[in-house]
Amino acid sequence: MLLIISLLMIICFIGLLMSKKLSALTALILIPTLFALLSGHGADMGAMVIKGLRTVAPTGVMLIFAMLYFMSVTDAGMFDPIIKRIVSAVDGDPVKIFVGTALLGFIVALDGDGATVYMIVLSAFMPIYERIGLSKLSVAALLLQCTGLGNMFPWGGPTARAAAAVQADVSTLFVPLLIPLLACVAWTFILAVMLGRSERKRLGFQQHIPVDRAALQFEEKGCVAWRFWFNWALTIALMTFLVLDVMPMAYLFMLATAIMFVVNYPQLSQQQEQIGRHAPAILAVAGLIFAAAVFTGIFAETGMANALAQAIVQTIPAALGPYLAVITALISIPVTWMVSNDVFYFGMLPVLVQAAGHYGIEPIEMARAALVGQPVHILSPLVASTYLLVGMLKLDYAQTQRFTLRWSFITSIVLLMVALITGCFPVYRSL
Numbered sequence: 001m002l003l004i005i006s007l008l009m010i011i012c013f014i015g016l017l018m019s020k021k022l023s024a025l026t027a028l029i030l031i032p033t034l035f036a037l038l039s040g041h042g043a044d045m046g047a048m049v050i051k052g053l054r055t056v057a058p059t060g061v062m063l064i065f066a067m068l069y070f071m072s073v074t075d076a077g078m079f080d081p082i083i084k085r086i087v088s089a090v091d092g093d094p095v096k097i098f099v100g101t102a103l104l105g106f107i108v109a110l111d112g113d114g115a116t117v118y119m120i121v122l123s124a125f126m127p128i129y130e131r132i133g134l135s136k137l138s139v140a141a142l143l144l145q146c147t148g149l150g151n152m153f154p155w156g157g158p159t160a161r162a163a164a165a166v167q168a169d170v171s172t173l174f175v176p177l178l179i180p181l182l183a184c185v186a187w188t189f190i191l192a193v194m195l196g197r198s199e200r201k202r203l204g205f206q207q208h209i210p211v212d213r214a215a216l217q218f219e220e221k222g223c224v225a226w227r228f229w230f231n232w233a234l235t236i237a238l239m240t241f242l243v244l245d246v247m248p249m250a251y252l253f254m255l256a257t258a259i260m261f262v263v264n265y266p267q268l269s270q271q272q273e274q275i276g277r278h279a280p281a282i283l284a285v286a287g288l289i290f291a292a293a294v295f296t297g298i299f300a301e302t303g304m305a306n307a308l309a310q311a312i313v314q315t316i317p318a319a320l321g322p323y324l325a326v327i328t329a330l331i332s333i334p335v336t337w338m339v340s341n342d343v344f345y346f347g348m349l350p351v352l353v354q355a356a357g358h359y360g361i362e363p364i365e366m367a368r369a370a371l372v373g374q375p376v377h378i379l380s381p382l383v384a385s386t387y388l389l390v391g392m393l394k395l396d397y398a399q400t401q402r403f404t405l406r407w408s409f410i411t412s413i414v415l416l417m418v419a420l421i422t423g424c425f426p427v428y429r430s431l
Contacts, residue, residue, distance in 0.1 A: 002039065003311050006304035009035040010351070013295075014343050024342040028291035032298040041302050052297020053290065055167040058250045059160050060289040062170060064282055065253035066155030069238075069260060070110055071278045074120075076264040078231040079108060083124045090125075092132055094205060095196030098142060101125055102192040105143050106185060109150025110235075117147050118389045126392075133203060136393040138195040141404040143389060145188045145411055148378035149181060154249065157285055158374050161345040164292045166353055166363035167300075171242065171249040173364055177371065180418040184375070187414045191407055230263055292346050299350055324356040325369045325425040326416075332373030333412050337380045345370065365425035372419065375411035379404060 013031045016022040022030070036045045083104060090100040101121060108117045121143060129139060154160055154170045159177075163170040199205070238256045242249060265271045298304075320327065328349075336344050349370050353363045378386065379401055390397050420427055 002303050002307035005035055005039050006299070006307055009299070009304065010347050013347050025287050025291050028288070028295045028342070028346060032295045035304075036298045036302060039302055039304070041298070044301075045298065048297045048301035049294050050297075051301065052167075052293035052295075055296075056164040056289055056293045058248060059154075059163050059170050060286050062250040062253055063155050063157075063160050063289060064286045065250070065257045066153075067282045067285065068275070068278060069253055069257045070155065071116070071281070072257070072264065072274050073231050073235065073260060074108070074116065075274065075277075076227065076231060076260075078228060078235075079104075079120065081228060082107060083120070087124050087128070090128065092128075092205075093196070094132065094134055094199035094203065095193055097125070097128060097132065097134065098138065098192040098196040098199070099189060101139060102142050102146060102188050105146030106150065106188075109146045110153070117143060117150065118385065118392060122389075122392050134199055135195075135202075136395055137400060137403045138199065140389055140393055140395060140400050141407050142188065142192055142195065144378050144386070144404050144408065145184075145191065145375065147385065148375035148408060148411065149184050149188070151378060152177070152181060152371055152374050155253075157288075158341050158345065158371060158377070160285075160289055161292065161341055162349065162367040162370055164289055165296055165345045165349045166367045167296065168364045168367060169249075171245055173367055175242075175245065176422065176424045177368055177419065179422050180415050180424060183418040184411050184415050187411060227264060231260065234260060234263075288342065292342075295346050296350060321355075321359045322361075322428045324352065324359060325361050325365055325429070326420070326427055328352050328356070328366055329369040329372035329416050329419075329425070332370050333376050333409065334373070336373040336377035341377065360429045361426065368419065369425045372412055372416045375408045375415065376405070379408055 009031060012035075013027055016027050016031070033045065036042065036048070041048070086100040086104050090096040104121050104124065105117055108120045125139075128134075129136060150156060152159055152174075154163070154174050159174050160170055163173045166173075234256060238252060241247060241252050261271050261274070265274055332344065335348070349367065352370075353366045356366050357363070377383070380386075386400075387397070390400050419425060
């Protein structure tokens, strides 16, 4: 009976999300509540949810303050001098322009928001793209690599979702992925050089082409020099402490945000304005994390997850069971393109985790494997920010998908191979 109920719950959850009958926030709360009542757990349902909330609370708090921190230092002009220097260095060389595009894209992607990357980078570089006549499809492909990888930071969303789904500490989940992510960053710069050389050939680039600086539309915010250096020193210190894991990630971001506010927005009215400006985006992401506690708490505590995992174990050939981490990584590439992160991480990952546990694969290893598909997921029709990129570049959406998919797939494979080499999750494991 539990198996049937769990299957029906997942089918209803995925179906209602994909058909857009319910939002992810409402589905994560209402669907498990309904099926908990059907399974006779109405009396202890509240305790299950509270247990789930306790597990995701640190992740939710971290996410709120991380988004507020990076959005606010961006507003304070932390990236403005860098943008100015990058723009002045690229000149008219397509290779330099694309490398500069990727560099600025990764810097801005620290805030985990694709829309911010597109708005800042394109406002700085669009006049150069148009003056030189560069391929905007190549620009889109590069920026989608930046946002796909930047989205994997804990405050970007998918990593926090994966951590919440397996009830793991987000820093423990993320830190081992840093080397694979850096490998993907290196590959993206290689891609920038490759696309730049292709444009050199297409445009017949032979010598330096001066760029009309008056054509640049990027508007600097007038960041005070000492504040610029303070913000970067604070950010570097924050990242260092995160990697060293000296304090809980949530507290580090709370502390850094408070310090940043005192320095950059000393007046109470300024701080309130910043919070009000970014509250909608922050609430939308953080709300999902806390709503997920209802789903994961009920799904695990009622025994549904275990019942479904047992059924999956029985259907998976014994020879493939020990390879579930790699199988999950490979599955995540197409599946996260077809469905939302909420469907995959809250609907499918918990089931795969339960099944993998029978072969000695840890939940946190499965969560890392499930993130491999993120470079391709950014191309999904369900990702709203991609429409912003396509609209700003005035490209055809389908053509952008076809051109970029091959490069994003390679990025996912690089992530997979380096993750296996560094031991983020196992190729094979059996009890």
